[in-house]
Amino acid sequence: MSHSRLRYLCTVMGAFAVMIALAGCRHKPAPAPPTPPPAPAPAPTITLNADPTSIQAGQSSTLTWSSQNATKVELNGASVDLNGSQSVSPTESTDYEAVAYGANGQTASASAHVTVTQPPPPPAPAPAPQPSIQDLWNQNIKDAYFDFDKSNIRPDAQEALQADAEFLKQHPDVDFIIEGHCDERGSAEYNMGLGDRRANAVKDYLVQLGVDGSRIRTISYGKEKPFCTEHTEACWQKNRVGHLVLATPAQ
Amino acid sequence: MISRTFRRRVWLVLCALALGLAPFPVSAQQSVYIPITGAKKLRLALPDFKIGSADPAANSLAQTFDGVLWNDLYQSGLVEMVSKSFYPLQQPGTPTDLGGGALAAWSAAPTTAQRLVFGNVVVGNGALQVEGYLYDLTQPNKPFVLGKRYTDQPTPAAARVIAHEFADAIIAALGGGPGIAESKIVFISDRTGHKEVWMMDYDGANQQQLTHLDAICYSPRLSPDGSKVAFMELSSAGSRIRVLDLLTHRYARFPRLGGTNATPAWSPDGSKLAFSSSRTGDMEIYTINANGTGLRRLTYSPGVDIAPVWNPKTGAQIAFESDRTGLPQIYVMDADGTNQQRLTMSGYAVSPSWSPNGEALAFSWRRTGGGEGNGGAYDIYIWYLANRNYLQLTHNGERNDFPSWAPDGRHLVFAVGENESWQLFTILADGTSPAKLTTAGSNTMPNWSWH
Structure with missing residues (x-):
């Protein structure tokens, strides 16, 4: 048996002894957790969806919003219900923004975009049929x-x-x-x-x-x-x- | 066969011409119009056959038999039928009925018959039996010429066949060669609404439809053995030659050659067909083996070459019509296409038919003018090849076309355009005894069987 092999064996056996000693430490009781701080007022959230998101001029789209922890919701600056929907008929493409206000002054906002396309021009008069x-x-x-x-x-x-x-x-x-x-x-x-x-x-x-x-x-x-x-x-x-x-x- | 009597007559006229007695204009081509004069024919008496049984069917069968036999002998052109109103009262049924001076009554005035045909009809035991005799009254001591006995089914069709067979036997005994009483004629009729191929007995009886193609059929031609008929079928796909086997009622395989293909004609041995085709862009005469192989072109002349017909005696020549010089004319060439000769030199001449003995052609001819843009009369002529004499058979002022010789050489069948329709007639080769064969629909392009 060579000298280096002997030293390797001693090292392995030593490490094994340390592991046994550490394993014995896990059985000690854990310390008591610290007392949690008082809960802050929850922040408001809001979602806003448009359906459909693209309309022709003259057609309408439905905006639907839903808020949580809000005391007040505004849609494009106008006060609306905290949850609700509204039909809109913009004549051109329009951004809508809903803002939810929380109890302690916090706010959240969501936006939706309704694209308005112009209706196609009336169909051109049918071309004369090609003679057979x-x-x-x-x-x-x-x-x-x-x-x-x-x-x-x-x-x-x-x-x-x-x-x-x-x-x-x-x-x-x-x-x-x-x-x-x-x-x-x-x-x-x-x-x-x-x-x-x-x-x-x-x-x-x-x-x-x-x-x-x-x-x-x-x-x-x-x-x-x-x-x-x-x-x-x-x-x-x-x-x-x-x-x-x-x-x-x-x- | 042209009758000897007739050839003698032609010879007499030629003698008269030689003596400067020609009463008829001679054309520029030295063709001669030969008149027909009444020939002395044998006077033949044919009393109704005696009914020898009590069976009521015998009456009508005897009537059919008597009518067909009378017509066959009358149409033969060989004899003059003595009118029944001149007959002795006694009706002979057997040779013994003519004993004791009864025979002499038939040769005495007013009957003055030279031949007597008589016999009897018996129906019994489910059979029809006919006994018939031909007597030569100019030989009173030995008058018997012919005696025949026939037994068949007791039907009108059988009575008709027996009459035809007996008529042919009498005609042969009188020196008239093969009779035609059992021969057939194929033709085109539109009576169903389409031009189809039909066939009938030579006397117009038993007309039956052979094709059901719902197309336009033209130019039916019976093969020499009578087993097939070749014709042209025209549809929107074009015109082609068809060959119908009459025994199996099936169409033979025949190549589609392209272009217009028309007017087939059988060689006398039945091995080949001659016909006209525009497969190269111009109507030319070709021959082809009956099985569709061995196509061979015979003519190379710009213009319509059409309606070929073989010399039935030799098979060595083909007559046809060609408009290579203008209006169609009749030509003759060797069967390999060489030695082409023009026969008619004026007018509009079409539809050649070669006589069974090979000596004459019949065709339709408008001797002056004529053609598609020229109405008027077209007549049937017989042209004698040896001397280029011709004979006009019809004088009815109508359109006469498509002559076809009978196998006896004494008869022709042809079509006459009457008002809006065509009808078929037979005629003797001297222009006498026309008989109308058809009435239903329009009937044209007749072709007489080879036997």
């Missing part, structure tokens, strides 16, 4: 009419389709269908072909004017869906047509 694409289509798009047994784009149809192309380029997200129609005369099977030629002639012309061909679907109805059913040239002319139809999203 179908409305615009109906107002702007013109059909291309054809001579009998012909599928070439004649001058009046060129004019109509040039205006159509401008509209179509301004609405590049719109897909559409070109229907080819024929009048009631001639052979029904052949007119399926003639109607197809008319639809494709209109498509080709629009593509030439810069309209994206992938937006266009063509269909021939031959003489099956006439716009007019009288047996007159005026009526037949209405039926010899390349008719432009807005594609519904489903299509």
Whole structure:
């Protein structure tokens, strides 16, 4: 056993003896406490709340206060009950302060803030409803009419389709269908072909004017869906047509 | 088949022309208008079949049988039916009824028949039995030509079928080739409110609806074996070719090709369809295998090429209509698209149908003017390919369209525009014996079965 280990052991044993001696001291009786001083008069307290804290001009808010140990309460300088509530309708943002007075001249105070906002201006007159694409289509798009047994784009149809192309380029997200129609005369099977030629002639012309061909679907109805059913040239002319139809999203 | 009589007649007219006797203007294309003159036909007597049983059903069944047989023989175009008011009082039911001089009464005036068809109808034991005979009265010592016995259900439908079968047997015995009494016609009718495909017997009986698509159907064409019908269906999705199997009532798989697809036509072996498609932006003629594979483009001509029809005899040529020069005209080409030739040189010519023997085309033609912007008459013509002669079949001042040959080559069915509706008629290839087949709704685009 080394010399240092021996000294450590002696120190521990010595400390243990001191602890035992101290433990014996706790059993001595405690001294009597000193007599307390006389209680001072209690200080007043007060709370003040506004509900709601934010109103529009013309609306009202309720102030509620509650005091303790007060002999008198003033709200913004006016004497009020010690506890109570009051409705206020400030026209602009206002601070409210409640002061409680104690018996020996002590005071306490609390404040609340009511924010007053001005009512929103009357709503602006509703903007005119945006015309739907179908409305615009109906107002702007013109059909291309054809001579009998012909599928070439004649001058009046060129004019109509040039205006159509401008509209179509301004609405590049719109897909559409070109229907080819024929009048009631001639052979029904052949007119399926003639109607197809008319639809494709209109498509080709629009593509030439810069309209994206992938937006266009063509269909021939031959003489099956006439716009007019009288047996007159005026009526037949209405039926010899390349008719432009807005594609519904489903299509 | 064009009857030999008829070809002889054409030949006679050509002889007359050669002799400078042409009474008809010759057109710039050297086409000739060939008139029809009355031909001497065999006079055939057909007394009502004798009722050989007391069953009350026999009366009405015999009446049905007699009516259908009379009409079949009358419509055959081969014989002249001797009016019943000229018949002897005695009604033969069996060969023994014609013994002892009774036969001679039929060939004597006023009957003066050259052929006699007679027989009997018996209903008994839940069956209808019909016995029928054809006698050649110009051979009084050996008049028997044909004897047939049929047994079937005692129903009007069965009586009708027996009459058709017996009529075809008589027509074959008279040298008229295959009869058409059991043939069918498909067509388009709007009587339900939609243009659907319908089918009927050649005489207009048994009209039945085949499709229920609520769309617009066009151009039905029966396959050569009669088991399928190809047609065009037009809806807001576009027009496409459909193939309906008549046995299973199911639609065959067929590709959607894009654009307008119209006027299918079966090759004579049933393996291919020719049709018109604008899948490239212009209506051109294509062929495709019946199972939808092997699409092949035949024409490359700007304009409408439509309404193809195969030469049913050879399968080596296709006729079609094209407006590549203006108004539509009839063209013929080889089945691979080569050797395209224009036939008609004026007016407005549409809807070709090729005769069963391959020798003639029928089509609708307004020889001057015509077209969508030009009303007036369109007539059915027959155009003989060998010599470019043509024959006008209709003269009714109406719109006549969509001729289709019967398998016997002696008949055609076509549509006549009457006021606001179209109705179907059959007619002999010499322009005689028109018979109206339809009355309900508007009926058009008929196609006669191949057999």
